[in-house]
Amino acid sequence: MNTKIVQMREGHIDEVLIQEAGEILKAGGLVAFPTETVYGLGGDALNPLSSKKIYAAKGRPSDNPLIVHIAEFGALAPIVREIPGNAWKLAERFWPGPLTMILYKSDQVPYETTGGLDTVAVRMPGNQIARKLIQAAGGYVAAPSANRSGRPSPTLAKYVAEDLEGRVEMIIDGGDVEIGLESTIIDLTSDRPMVLRPGYITRQDLQDLLPEVEEDSTLMRDDSGQAPKAPGMKYRHYAPKGDLTIVKGTEESVLAYINAQCERKESKKTGVIGTDSTVGRYCADVRKSVGSREDEEAVARELYRILREFDDEDVEVIYTEAFDDSGIGQAIMNRLLKAAGHKIVEVL
Numbered sequence: 001m002n003t004k005i006v007q008m009r010e011g012h013i014d015e016v017l018i019q020e021a022g023e024i025l026k027a028g029g030l031v032a033f034p035t036e037t038v039y040g041l042g043g044d045a046l047n048p049l050s051s052k053k054i055y056a057a058k059g060r061p062s063d064n065p066l067i068v069h070i071a072e073f074g075a076l077a078p079i080v081r082e083i084p085g086n087a088w089k090l091a092e093r094f095w096p097g098p099l100t101m102i103l104y105k106s107d108q109v110p111y112e113t114t115g116g117l118d119t120v121a122v123r124m125p126g127n128q129i130a131r132k133l134i135q136a137a138g139g140y141v142a143a144p145s146a147n148r149s150g151r152p153s154p155t156l157a158k159y160v161a162e163d164l165e166g167r168v169e170m171i172i173d174g175g176d177v178e179i180g181l182e183s184t185i186i187d188l189t190s191d192r193p194m195v196l197r198p199g200y201i202t203r204q205d206l207q208d209l210l211p212e213v214e215e216d217s218t219l220m221r222d223d224s225g226q227a228p229k230a231p232g233m234k235y236r237h238y239a240p241k242g243d244l245t246i247v248k249g250t251e252e253s254v255l256a257y258i259n260a261q262c263e264r265k266e267s268k269k270t271g272v273i274g275t276d277s278t279v280g281r282y283c284a285d286v287r288k289s290v291g292s293r294e295d296e297e298a299v300a301r302e303l304y305r306i307l308r309e310f311d312d313e314d315v316e317v318i319y320t321e322a323f324d325d326s327g328i329g330q331a332i333m334n335r336l337l338k339a340a341g342h343k344i345v346e347v348l
């Protein structure tokens with residue numbers, strides 16, 4: 001398949017190209033596009049064949065459900081059994097934005113899209129290119145992250161092309177994403193609202209609105225022994241090719257530990273993820289900074305790009321500093337823990 005790659009920016013949307021992309025989706029084809037979280041791999045969410053194509057293009061197991069993206073609140077009712085009060089409240093506060101809600105699905109949504117579940121994940125993105133595309137496609141676009149399964153989610157169109165060129169009809173390059181981590185997921189089908197995946201919208205943000213919000217207990221732990229709450233959660237996501245270990249401790253103890261490890265691994269190409277104030281003191285072969293530790297939004301934005309760059313440079317062993325796991329830091333640590341297969345070392 002020949003992939004057409006086009007460029008546009010949120011402030012300069014090319015309506016003709018958006019219509020063309022919408023027609024591709026309506027005809028059952030695939031289009032990768034920018035959202036504020038990460039790039040998405042879109043297909044018509046109400047067409048079972050499109051969902052099958054998404055799984056094939058990503059190399060994703062078909063029991064890992066897709067998120068349905070809508071452009072306006074009015075599009076929610078037809079795809080769910082009912083809209084509970086909490087969904088109204090959350091949508092009013094956080095949509096459009098990086099929040100995905102799980103609700104009971106209506107018959108409109110094929111099981112191919114939900115990985116066989118009776119529930120559907122729905123999000124209204126804020127990115128204007130994404131919203132225009134969803135409208136042009138008829139209102140419902142299933143879109144997992146636009147990477148091959150198991151690789152870090154793409155925050156730049158060049159990484160989408162790296163993974164999906166030849167597998168999709170079109171890639172819309174909309175520049176850098178704003179957030180850099182996937183949406184927060186909240187399940188509204190259990191007794192109490194439950195966070196299944198942390199993201200830019202934090203637990204505190206949600207609890208400010210709905211104090212009864214709970215968190216899935218496996219979010220920050222190794223869940224390999226436990227039945228996953230959502231099917232997709234059992235898969236190891238976001239993995240760089242190199243072997244990643246998180247090192248937690250004081251600034252000095254982390255530095256000393258990582259430097260000692262890098263010396264011992266002389267025959268391997270080593271890499272380290274540090275911060276602006278520490279990165280120059282590491283002796284790894286490849287050193288990268290996520291920015292200032294205090295600027296969590298920047299850390300979130302840089303993380304996946306850095307993991308990809310280690311892949312590009314064939315780094316074999318990677319160490320990363322740990323981050324404070326409150327606020328947006330919880331989402332950062334959740335992704336790092338998954339990328340590291342929960343390998344974390346605590347040093348005193």
Ligand code: AMP
Pocket residue numbers: 064065066067102114117119120121143144145182183185196229230231232233
């Ligand atoms: P993404 O990786 O951003 O494509 O998001 C897909 C993830 O959303 C899946 O791996 C699941 O963890 C979650 N998800 C999607 N649909 C559902 C659902 N119906 N029930 C529970 N979790 C879901």
Ligand code: MG
Pocket residue numbers: 144145153
């Ligand atoms: Mg993904």
